[in-house]
Amino acid sequence: MHSDGSATWVMEQRFLLETKEEEDMFRKYSDWRYFSNHFIQNVTSLVNEAKLRTGREDMAVPLESFKLTISGSGSYKVIRYRFEWIEFADSTGGQIIIGDVFEVEGLFLLGDGILDITVSSGYVIESVSPPGDADSGIDLRWNNVTNLESGEPEVVLRQRAFGVGAILREHAIMIISVILVLGIGSFSVWYFRFGKKAEKRVKGVAQPPEVQFELQDDEEKVVDLLRATGGRLYQSTVAERLEFSRSKTSKLLTSMEKEGRIRREKKGRQKVVILTNETRD
Incomplete structure (x- = not known):
């Protein structure tokens, strides 16, 4: 979520392609014609309804912000839809209030999907209703999300106090991801059901000695980022914020973990990177 109340939405779906039906579905929903003729039109319609309901006159989704990407290998494929939602949330007085757009019926259209909200270092979570799992x-x-009522979840973010340099570096970006792992027999409720991209760990290749100078600089970037976010961040978020590849991030954090500068904890399918007390100080 940007500090002006705009948000980046990322919606993904996983395909295992174990049956012809799955292959047919993948071909259909990865087709640009479907993306432009159906997905974009449906999102635009929902945003227009949210605009009327919330009264935020500048609410919109720029057409040029829509992106379709396909990744994966072998029989495992991921379709990723991404777009920018201007004035997604109410942003006033150093607070961002998320929730009124969720009063729009059919906003998710994702059956029993998982909803993830990731908040950047620019803001801290002040209140959440209902509490997340x-x-x-x-x-x-x-x-x-089928357990959520109209207008839920409601999340209030409060601006974190930073120095000028830190504020310029951080733009309070929150990625809203709707997640679902598609399984056999779930096709009838597929539309708008998406899955978070699987993290693929690629073992790092040994680098020549001079790379150590680059690693040292990158380690400081990681430490600075973690300090700015309260000392904890998902490994995938570290890679995204610093624009590192996943393999580079994994190798870098492994080195830092051996040095005792950070530690990592498994949280679901992801790893949380945590500054050690010594590094935090």
């Missing part, structure tokens, strides 16, 4: 202080998760 998982809450790291940075990330919130609701395991089944």
Whole structure:
């Protein structure tokens, strides 16, 4: 979520392609014609309804912000839809209030999907209703959106106090991801059901000695980022914020973990990177 109340939405779906039906579905929903003729039109319609309901006149989704990407290998494929939602949330007085757009019926259209909200270092979570099924202080998760009522979840973010340099570096970005692992027999409720991209760990290749100088600089970037976010961040978020590849991030954090600068904890399918007390000081 940007500090002006705009948000980046990322919606993904996983395909195992174990049956012809799955292959047919993958071909259909990865087709640009479907993306442009159906997905974009449906999102635009929902945003227009949210605009009327919330009264935020500048609410919109720029057409140029829509992106379709396909990844994966072998029989495992991921379709990723991404777009920018201007004035997604109410942003006033150093607070961002998320929730009124969820009063729009059919906003998710994702059956029993998982909803993840990841908050950047620019803001801290002040209140959440209903409480998430998982809450790291940075990330919130609701395991089944069908359990949410109209207007839920409601999340209030408060601006964190930073120095000028830190504020310029951070733009309070929150990625809202709707997650679902598609399984056999679930096709009838597929539309708008998406899955978070699987993290693929690629073992790092040994680098020549001079790379150590680059690693040292990158380690400081990681430490600075973690300090700015209260000392905890998902490994995937570290890679995204610093624009590192997943393999580079994994190798870098492994080195830092051996040095005792950070530690990592498994949280679901992801790893949380935590500054050690010595490094935090």
